[in-house]
Amino acid sequence: MKKISLIGIVLVFFAKFSFANEVNVFSARHYDSDIQLYKKFTAKTGIKVNIVSGKDKALQKRISEEGQDSKADLYITADAGRLGAFDAKGMFQNSMTPIIEATVPSNFRSDNWTGIAKRARIIYYSPDRVSLSDLSGMTYEDLANSKWKGKIVIRKSNNIYNQSLVASLIKNNGKEETLKWAKKLVSNFARSPKGNDRAQILAVAAGEADLAVANTYYYALMLSGQKGKEQQEAALKVMPFFPNQNDRGTHMNISGGGILKNSPNPENAKKLLEFLLTKEAQQHIVNNTFEYPMIEDVEPHDLVKKMSKDFKQDLKTKVGDYKKNQADALEVMLLAGWK
Amino acid sequence: MGNKLNIWFLSSLLISIIVAIPIVTVFSSFFEPTGEYLSIIKNTFLFEYIFNSVTLLIGVLSATFIIGVGCAYLVSFYKFPGSSFFKGALILSFAVPAYIYAYSLTAFFENYGTAFSIMKSLFGEGDYNNYIPKFDGMFGAIISISFSLFGYVYVLTRASFHYQSQNLLELGKNLGFSNKKTFLNIILPASRPAIVAGLSLVAMETLSDFGAVSFFGISTLTTGIYDAWIAFDDLALANRISFFLLIFILGLFVLENFSRKKAQYHSHTRGNFKSKSLKKLTGWKSFFAILFCSIIFFLSFLFPVTQMLYWTLIFPKHFIDLNIIDLLSNTIILVFLSSFLLISLSFISNYGNRINKNKLLDILTTFSITGYAIPGIILAVAFISFVSWFDKNIIYFFDIKPIFIGSIAGLVIVYFVRFYSLANNGLKSGYLKINYSIDESAYLLGYSKLKTFINIHIPYLKNSVLLIGILLSIEIIKELPITLIMRPFNFETFATQAYIFASQDLLEAAAAPSLILILIASVFILITSRYILKDK
Numbered sequence: 001m002k003k004i005s006l007i008g009i010v011l012v013f014f015a016k017f018s019f020a021n022e023v024n025v026f027s028a029r030h031y032d033s034d035i036q037l038y039k040k041f042t043a044k045t046g047i048k049v050n051i052v053s054g055k056d057k058a059l060q061k062r063i064s065e066e067g068q069d070s071k072a073d074l075y076i077t078a079d080a081g082r083l084g085a086f087d088a089k090g091m092f093q094n095s096m097t098p099i100i101e102a103t104v105p106s107n108f109r110s111d112n113w114t115g116i117a118k119r120a121r122i123i124y125y126s127p128d129r130v131s132l133s134d135l136s137g138m139t140y141e142d143l144a145n146s147k148w149k150g151k152i153v154i155r156k157s158n159n160i161y162n163q164s165l166v167a168s169l170i171k172n173n174g175k176e177e178t179l180k181w182a183k184k185l186v187s188n189f190a191r192s193p194k195g196n197d198r199a200q201i202l203a204v205a206a207g208e209a210d211l212a213v214a215n216t217y218y219y220a221l222m223l224s225g226q227k228g229k230e231q232q233e234a235a236l237k238v239m240p241f242f243p244n245q246n247d248r249g250t251h252m253n254i255s256g257g258g259i260l261k262n263s264p265n266p267e268n269a270k271k272l273l274e275f276l277l278t279k280e281a282q283q284h285i286v287n288n289t290f291e292y293p294m295i296e297d298v299e300p301h302d303l304v305k306k307m308s309k310d311f312k313q314d315l316k317t318k319v320g321d322y323k324k325n326q327a328d329a330l331e332v333m334l335l336a337g338w339k
Numbered sequence: 340m341g342n343k344l345n346i347w348f349l350s351s352l353l354i355s356i357i358v359a360i361p362i363v364t365v366f367s368s369f370f371e372p373t374g375e376y377l378s379i380i381k382n383t384f385l386f387e388y389i390f391n392s393v394t395l396l397i398g399v400l401s402a403t404f405i406i407g408v409g410c411a412y413l414v415s416f417y418k419f420p421g422s423s424f425f426k427g428a429l430i431l432s433f434a435v436p437a438y439i440y441a442y443s444l445t446a447f448f449e450n451y452g453t454a455f456s457i458m459k460s461l462f463g464e465g466d467y468n469n470y471i472p473k474f475d476g477m478f479g480a481i482i483s484i485s486f487s488l489f490g491y492v493y494v495l496t497r498a499s500f501h502y503q504s505q506n507l508l509e510l511g512k513n514l515g516f517s518n519k520k521t522f523l524n525i526i527l528p529a530s531r532p533a534i535v536a537g538l539s540l541v542a543m544e545t546l547s548d549f550g551a552v553s554f555f556g557i558s559t560l561t562t563g564i565y566d567a568w569i570a571f572d573d574l575a576l577a578n579r580i581s582f583f584l585l586i587f588i589l590g591l592f593v594l595e596n597f598s599r600k601k602a603q604y605h606s607h608t609r610g611n612f613k614s615k616s617l618k619k620l621t622g623w624k625s626f627f628a629i630l631f632c633s634i635i636f637f638l639s640f641l642f643p644v645t646q647m648l649y650w651t652l653i654f655p656k657h658f659i660d661l662n663i664i665d666l667l668s669n670t671i672i673l674v675f676l677s678s679f680l681l682i683s684l685s686f687i688s689n690y691g692n693r694i695n696k697n698k699l700l701d702i703l704t705t706f707s708i709t710g711y712a713i714p715g716i717i718l719a720v721a722f723i724s725f726v727s728w729f730d731k732n733i734i735y736f737f738d739i740k741p742i743f744i745g746s747i748a749g750l751v752i753v754y755f756v757r758f759y760s761l762a763n764n765g766l767k768s769g770y771l772k773i774n775y776s777i778d779e780s781a782y783l784l785g786y787s788k789l790k791t792f793i794n795i796h797i798p799y800l801k802n803s804v805l806l807i808g809i810l811l812s813i814e815i816i817k818e819l820p821i822t823l824i825m826r827p828f829n830f831e832t833f834a835t836q837a838y839i840f841a842s843q844d845l846l847e848a849a850a851a852p853s854l855i856l857i858l859i860a861s862v863f864i865l866i867t868s869r870y871i872l873k874d875k
Contacts, residue, residue, distance in 0.1 A: 202450035206468035
């Protein structure tokens, strides 16, 4: 009797009926605001959105282990290098539609994946200890300048945003040159790398360092007060600086997604991608996550706009190329002693 | 009889095979070539993994030894205001998983964190960040893991102290030993097996910790396995690191089993057990005892709870957005299914052992309880590799992957492997209390084996089953790495929800699920403490 009921219970959970009108999203972005967005999509189209959230690599792993049986339709993550690497394993299928091609600049997509929102990885400084004239014309390359000895904080080398940044430097300056740069940068560190991007900005506010490297949305998030009053006040003690304005522009990255090779509902996945690029969805994203919009006629959040009226984005280095140099980037950083 | 033997034998065999899958998978792939990708880097990593794991281990073992034995000593031998309160309160630390402790530590001490807010509200504006110590990195990990695990040392040592006869204390007194000398030269050596058993459990849990070390960005063998498998896409390397880790753990496992047997031996020498008259502490000694216990209780339990509560209150939006009903029902489903499976199969194996007394069966059972020593990550990775292999090579005509990967079934099976020892050992100790003569009397009365089982064993074992159920619930509620890897679509538990928020730099959103997790686990622990602390 016990056994029979046991088998019964197990069978119920084995049986996973799939609904025709659904789309299965594996997402490494787990903002509550994204979930609200999916609900809007369902309300509009009647397509149910199922989500597995988790760390990107773990999700990728599951998708590739599941192989042909994978139920995943759409994979969404931050960082172009990750999307590129997953694409290089042949995990995506063509994700383009005329609408996507018309709205997303070619620099921020490939055939198999597209950016959904943008972010810049920039420098933050303490206006108390660093004058704007010290920074005039500053580039990522200048972070290696010995005048910053003991004054810079940045995350660990295992951080993907750092890997993409260094990958873009390798792309522009070559591996050897970048290794020299990394060695000098490491000697400029104010402390052994630790913490997330926000912790780097806080370290500048707290006087542990004069310069920090971090993504744009973290700063706006702190300014918004959503992280509490203390962090809001701390953010006010730090100023953003957009590097490389006189040459190729500031390093850009994306969060984006692609339709998976074995997707059971590719049409629904396309609809969801297109929806995420509508004006309504983009406005929702930029207002909640403080990223830059991917499409033309949407304005970033006011706090983000205030950081820089208009800055030159690095459109010369395709985000799709980060993947090629990420392994070299990690090697360079580790060789340089970047923990 | 012959027929019966086969059924029991086969079911025990089956259980052992399920549990053996991950171990065999790891060992069999040790000799597979690992990928070429960044081979120099991998070598440097391996050294770093081992170095960090060892550092972590030494730190945690020292801390848990001092905290666990210190607390156990105070509450077992002395009476001071609050001593009976602390006796139970100190085990509440089991409710706080190391990763949640890590979140609290960071939230409190980071630049502009809670400590800063407190200073500011007390003394006004000021530059306090430089004066607030930073508990992060390796140090933070050691603290987080120690406070969440010292309970093992505490509980086992306390039990051993409890059973030490008064004679030992009197012996010390007669020899003219001071209290300190009696403790160091007599009590401590006599309790060594219990302490070693507690420390081995701590060591195994420390080596398997994933949440806290990955939060602090420390690469250990366990995160190394995860990285190798996931970042380098190199299952063979993951399995190779697992192999190193398993050898480490195997040593601890043997040590723990050996010590536990010895500890049992000691705890059975109760022949001339005189109930101890606890020494009453007065004056500054009493003050220090209270202080020590209060600090440990505060740091291990009140501190993380208060920090999480504080954040839940000042960021109420995240609490309101939290889908508590879903998280709760998911947790209940997992607890219910896993407990049911674990307890049923433990019954089969224990009952089989009881009526058969077969050597081979004994060995198989011993083998099948090794799962708890193996980190959850290894179990999950190995299970997925095994299912993929099985699907490709054995039953390629039918897809089993969707049934076992990313499903509740797969999740429950891996839980089963991980927690089987808990259920099996719990039931075993319950069975030891039922004398064989009771079975024989029942047979004489014409009861069949099944009837004996249902009418006699089950009522006797009701309490054991309840206790096992509660212990399993606590473990499953806190479990992180297996759930993270194996769970299905739209399926979160309090643990995964907290982890995902935290990994997105949304610690304040992780507070609410963490708090609920701690509260539920605390309630279960308070119920269990009636059993654990039963002083007969």
